[in-house]
Structures are given as structure tokens and as C-alpha cells.
Amino acid sequence: MKSLVVYYSRSGKTEDIAGIIAKKLGSEIEEIDDHKNRKGLLGFISSGNEAYLQRAIPIEKLKKDPAQYELIIVGTPIWAGNMSTPILSFLKEYKEKINKFAFFSTCLGSDLNKILLYMEHIIPQKPIAVMNINYQAFKKQYHVKMVEEFINSIKKDVKGW
Numbered sequence: 001m002k003s004l005v006v007y008y009s010r011s012g013k014t015e016d017i018a019g020i021i022a023k024k025l026g027s028e029i030e031e032i033d034d035h036k037n038r039k040g041l042l043g044f045i046s047s048g049n050e051a052y053l054q055r056a057i058p059i060e061k062l063k064k065d066p067a068q069y070e071l072i073i074v075g076t077p078i079w080a081g082n083m084s085t086p087i088l089s090f091l092k093e094y095k096e097k098i099n100k101f102a103f104f105s106t107c108l109g110s111d112l113n114k115i116l117l118y119m120e121h122i123i124p125q126k127p128i129a130v131m132n133i134n135y136q137a138f139k140k141q142y143h144v145k146m147v148e149e150f151i152n153s154i155k156k157d158v159k160g161w
């Protein structure tokens with residue numbers, strides 16, 4: 001099974017989880033590059049504002065071709081209750097090249113329902129597995145178990161894993 005983890009991370013949490021998933025599944029991995037400095041208060045405000053408006057932004061062309069993978073695992077932080085704009089832009093631009101996909105997010109405490117509903121308008125495929133890791137889960141180390149369950153549900157859905 002050829003799989004690719006595609007993620008965006010502003011402060012490292014989503015990146016950590018993306019790395020663990022890629023290692024456990026033997027996936028390749030690619031970070032979305034939007035050439036934006038999102039550090040500091042200004043970066044926080046502009047990121048929140050973009051996400052609130054669900055505005056697609058320019059992103060660097062991926063080095064890997066998603067169409068060459070049977071499964072794409074997409075990871076994003078939650079911003080203003082929505083997926084981050086680099087990942088929104090990735091899904092919009094690459095939806096035709098995505099076969100199956102699984103989706104995960106990291107956040108402080110938001111839930112995924114609104115994001116999953118909005119996702120239906122962006123990409124016709126439904127994610128085969130979803131996971132949302134919040135601050136409490138990180139603090140209590142529940143994320144380890146959550147990642148295991150996420151991976152198990154991916155493996156159940158994909159024959160030959």
C-alpha cells in the first residue's frame with residue numbers, strides 16, 4: 001500500500017502526529033509550504049482571519065504526486081473552528097488527484113463536525129478515517145491510543161494492509 005501523509009503545522013503539534021503516523025504506516029510524508037510567516041501575534045491573527053473566511057491561498061506545488069498514492073492522510077491544525085487554509089487549499093487544488101483519504105486534526109478543544117460538513121463541499125470523497133486530538137488528549141497522553149485506533153481503522157478499510 002503506497003500512502004502519503006500531507007500536513008500543515010504552524011507550531012509542531014500536527015507535524016509530530018504526522019510523523020508518528022507516517023512511521024507506523026510506512027508512509028511517505030510531505031509538508032504543505034505556503035511561503036507565509038505565521039509566527040507571532042500577527043501570524044496568529046492573519047491565520048485565524050483567513051481560516052474564518054475559509055479563503056484558499058497560494059501553496060507551493062507538491063514535490064510528490066498524490067495521484068501516485070492509494071491513500072493520502074491529511075493533517076491540519078484547527079483554526080477558528082475550521083481547517084487551516086494551507087490544507088483547505090491543498091484539498092481544493094488536489095481533490096482530483098486524491099484516491100482514498102483519511103483526515104486528522106489537532107486543536108485546543110474544537111470538534112470536527114463543522115469541518116467534516118464543510119469538507120463535503122470541497123471534495124466528493126469521504127475520509128475513510130478521522131481523528132481529532134485536542135489539548136486534553138495531548139496532556140493526558142490519550143493521543144497515543146487515538147493514533148493507534150486511527151491507524152487500525154485505516155488498515156481495516158484498506159485491503160492488503
Ligand SMILES: Cc1cc2nc3c(=O)[nH]c(=O)nc-3n(C[C@H](O)[C@H](O)[C@H](O)COP(=O)(O)O)c2cc1C
Pocket residue numbers: 008009010011012013014015043044045047048049076077078079080081082106107108109110
Ligand atoms: C490562528 C489559530 C486559530 C486557532 N483556532 C482554534 C480553534 O478554533 N479551536 C481550537 O480548538 N484550537 C484552535 N487553535 C489551536 C490549534 O488548533 C492547536 O494549538 C493545534 O494543535 C496547533 O497545531 P500545530 O502545532 O500543528 O500548528 C488555533 C490556533 C491558531 C494558531
